[in-house]
Every structure is written in C-alpha cells, then in structure tokens.
Amino acid sequence: MKLTEGFNLLATAPDGIKRLRELILSLAVQGKLVPQDPNDKPASELLKQIRAEKQRLVAEGKIKKDKELSVIAPDEQPFKIPATYELIRLGTVLSMVNGRAFRSADWICEGIPIIRIQNLNNIDAPFNYCAREGLDERHLVRNGNLLISWSGTPGTSFGAFIWNRGEAALNQHIFRCEQIGSAYAPEFLKLAINSQLNVLISQAQGGVGLQHVTKGTLESLVLPLPPLAEQSRIVAKVEELMALCDALEARGQLEAEQHARLTATLFDALAASESAQQLQENWARLAASFDLVLDRPQAVDALEQTILQLAVRGLLVPQDPADEPASELLKCRIPFPSRFGTLLNQRGSS
Numbered sequence: 001m002k003l004t005e006g007f008n009l010l011a012t013a014p015d016g017i018k019r020l021r022e023l024i025l026s027l028a029v030q031g032k033l034v035p036q037d038p039n040d041k042p043a044s045e046l047l048k049q050i051r052a053e054k055q056r057l058v059a060e061g062k063i064k065k066d067k068e069l070s071v072i073a074p075d076e077q078p079f080k081i082p083a084t085y086e087l088i089r090l091g092t093v094l095s096m097v098n099g100r101a102f103r104s105a106d107w108i109c110e111g112i113p114i115i116r117i118q119n120l121n122n123i124d125a126p127f128n129y130c131a132r133e134g135l136d137e138r139h140l141v142r143n144g145n146l147l148i149s150w151s152g153t154p155g156t157s158f159g160a161f162i163w164n165r166g167e168a169a170l171n172q173h174i175f176r177c178e179q180i181g182s183a184y185a186p187e188f189l190k191l192a193i194n195s196q197l198n199v200l201i202s203q204a205q206g207g208v209g210l211q212h213v214t215k216g217t218l219e220s221l222v223l224p225l226p227p228l229a230e231q232s233r234i235v236a237k238v239e240e241l242m243a244l245c246d247a248l249e250a251r252g253q254l255e256a257e258q259h260a261r262l263t264a265t266l267f268d269a270l271a272a273s274e275s276a277q278q279l280q281e282n283w284a285r286l287a288a289s290f291d292l293v294l295d296r297p298q299a300v301d302a303l304e305q306t307i308l309q310l311a312v313r314g315l316l317v318p319q320d321p322a323d324e325p326a327s328e329l330l331k332c333r334i335p336f337p338s339r340f341g342t343l344l345n346q347r348g349s350s
Contacts, residue, residue, distance in 0.1 A: 017249045024241045025195035029224050031082040033237045040227035043086040046183035047225070050093055053181035063095060063180075069219065076222055078196070085226050090193070091219025093184060094177045096148070098215075099170035100139040106130050113168045115141055117149045120161045120174070130169050138176075141168045146177040146186055148193065151212035154201045158213065160193035162186055173212070188231035191238055192223045263299045267306045276318065279310065 027033050057063040069089045077087060102114055112135070113119075113127035141147065145163045151173035152158065170176050179189070200221065204211035226234065266286045273279035310316050 017245055017252065020245050020248075021242065024238060024245070025191055028234050028238050029192050029195045030079050031085060031224070031226060031230070031234075033241075034230065034233045036082050036084055036230065037227075038084075040084060040229045042084045043183075043225040043227055046181075046228065047086055047088070050181040050183050057180065066091075072222055078199070078222060081224050082226070084230070085224050087222055088225050089219060090221040090223055093180055093189075094146075094219075095180060096175040096177050096215055096218065097138050097170075099172045099174045099176070100136065101172045102128070102130060102169075113165075114171050115147070115163070115168045115174060116171045117152050117157050117173060120147065120149055120159070121156060127168075135169055139170045141170050141176055142166075144186065146179070146190065148175045148177060148218065149173060150175060150215075150218065152210065154204065154211055158197055158201060158204075160190045162190055175215070175218070183225060183228075185228060185231040185235060187235045188226070189223075191235070193221070196221055196223065259299070263302060267302055271306050271309050273310070279316075 024033070054063070058065045069091050072087050072089065081087060099115070107114075107128045108131060109129065111129040112132045114130055116125075116128070118125040119127060141163050143164050143166065147161045147163055147170070149157055149159055149161070179186070184192075200213050200217065201211070203217050204213050206212050266282075270279070270282045270286060273282050307316070
C-alpha cells in the first residue's frame with residue numbers, strides 16, 4: 001500500500017498530522033521515500049570532496065584544523081542505510097557561529113532586523129532592530145543561510161531553518177552554519193537535522209522549561225548522507241507530502257469548526273426543550289446524526305452534560321400524578337437543631 005493511501009486515516013488520529021510529518025521525515029532520511037538509482041554517484045565520493053575542501057581551507061588559513069570527530073560506533077547508527085549512503089557527524093560538514101548577545105539598549109526603531117528564535121518559528125512574530133554599522137560580519141545573516149536554534153522549549157524552539165527574508169542580524173541561541181564543501185543540498189540537510197530533533201532534545205541540558213543543546217552535541221549528531229541526486233529527489237517528495245499534510249490539516253480544522261457548530265445547534269435545541277413532546281422531537285433530530293455527532297470525545301462529554309440538565313428539570317421521565325408531591329418531603333425535613341446554628345455562628349465570627 002502506498003503511504004498516501006493511509007493519509008486520511010492517519011490524519012484523523014490524535015496528533016495525526018504531527019505524527020505524519022514526523023513519519024515523512026523519518027522515512028526520507030532512511031532512503032525509503034524514493035527508490036535508489038544505481039547510476040547516482042555514491043556518497044563516498046562526497047566524503048572525499050569534504051576532506052579535500054577542509055584541507056584547502058586549513059592550508060589557506062580560513063579555518064582551523066579541528067580535533068577529529070570520533071568514528072561512528074555501530075550502536076550509534078540510528079538506522080540501516082542504503083548501500084549508496086554514508087553516515088557522518090554533523091560537525092564534519094558544518095562550521096557553526098553563535099549569534100550576538102544583544103541588549104535591549106542595542107534595539108532601535110529602524111535598522112536591520114534581529115533574528116530571534118520566535119522569528120524562526122513564527123513568520124508573524126515582530127522583529128527587534130539594530131544598527132547595521134559596526135555589526136560583526138559573523139553575526140550577519142543572508143538569504144540561503146542555514147540556521148539552527150539550539151536553546152528554548154523542547155517541541156517549539158529547536159530546529160534547522162533556511163533564512164529567506166533578507167539581510168538580518170543573528171541573536172544568541174542560534175547558530176549560523178556554513179557548509180564545508182557541497183556534499184549536502186541545503187534543503188535536505190535541513191530536513192535531515194529536523195528528523196533527529198528528538199535525539200538532540202534527549203541530550204539537551206537545563207531545566208524542564210528552558211533547555212539548550214551544546215555545540216559539541218550538535219557536531220556529534222549522526223546524519224545520513226545520500227548521493228546528491230537522490231537528495232534532490234527526496235526533497236521534492238517531502239515537499240509534495242508536506243503540502244498534502246497542510247491540506248489535510250486545513251480540512252481538519254474546517255471540519256472541526258463545522259462539527260462544533262452542528263453539535264452546539266443540536267445540543268442547545270435539546271437543552272431548550274420545554275415539554276416531553278419537544279424533547280422527543282429534538283432527540284429524534286440528534287439521533288439521526290449520532291454517527292456524525294458523536295465521533296469526537298468532546299461531543300460525548302457535551303451530550304452527557306445536556307442529559308444531566310434534562311434529568312434535573314424532570315424531562316427525561318414522565319411525571320406520575322399519583323406520586324407524593326415534593327412539598328410533602330419538605331414538610332418531613334429534619335429540623336435543624338438550634339444549638340448547631342449557634343455553633344456555626346460562633347465559628348463564623350471567630
């Protein structure tokens with residue numbers, strides 16, 4: 001069965017869309033979304049290019065010769081990879097520069113926007129601004145730059161992004177990353193990192209609310225490296241499936257709104273019943289739509305509350321004129337001892 005054939009069913013499950021997106025990324029980096037092409041140049045050739053590029057940059061004094069990253073042990077391998085893939089550590093292909101610790105005194109009304117984590121996660125989040133003059137080149141971001149937010153709340157803050165909103169200044173808690181060589185298509189590298197966020201979060205430091213991932217942890221992250229041609233095919237497939245997720249999510253939101261309006265109309269009419277006849281008619285309308293109305297837990301809860309309201313109003317069962325009236329029960333109530341009242345008054349005044 002094709003993955004897309006089960007999308008509608010998966011999307012209706014609790015957190016279904018979120019889980020679908022995670023599944024897509026997981027399958028993508030494992031090489032299970034698109035077939036491998038034996039004519040693709042293997043990733044081992046890309047590794048040779050990375051080594052050669054590093055040697056050149058070190059020789060020219062553009063980068064320092066870093067300590068070699070440890071060999072990937074068998075128990076570190078996240079999954080089995082296709083024969084044309086390689087596994088590498090992120091630090092093998094990326095150099096990372098942290099943003100600047102801007103102070104509120106640095107903020108101005110106009111100037112160059114400062115990229116904070118909220119600006120990455122929410123396109124509508126407002127910017128702070130700073131002066132362009134005197135800004136270190138290391139802290140400048142331009143279109144196409146890969147950014148990694150490494151601090152904040154797990155589930156909302158961490159992630160890799162490709163910046164596309166013009167020149168900006170980089171705030172702290174975000175790395176601007178430069179690829180050494182061209183082994184990765186930027187879009188594939190972004191989704192490969194984001195497919196491993198749970199691994200990074202499991203190694204995060206700090207408290208429950210605010211955590212951070214160290215540079216060393218990021219550099220040690222194990223990622224698959226597919227052939228370049230396959231990376232492009234994977235990115236195209238992921239974009240296609242994510243667009244389908246977007247459509248399912250929008251449809252789900254619309255259906256939820258329509259369902260809420262329908263249940264509110266039916267339950268309000270039921271609760272407003274003023275006679276047994278009205279109740280019977282309103283209940284018949286609701287019963288005709290039971291399968292549709294009661295397919296969501298919140299609708300079942302609302303129905304239970306409506307039934308309780310009808311019960312205490314005496315509309316669920318017919319009244320029997322032979323029953324002893326409630327006024328007789330009131331006559332038989334147990335007298336409240338006066339000494340209890342005195343005690344309660346004393347407690348209330350103390």
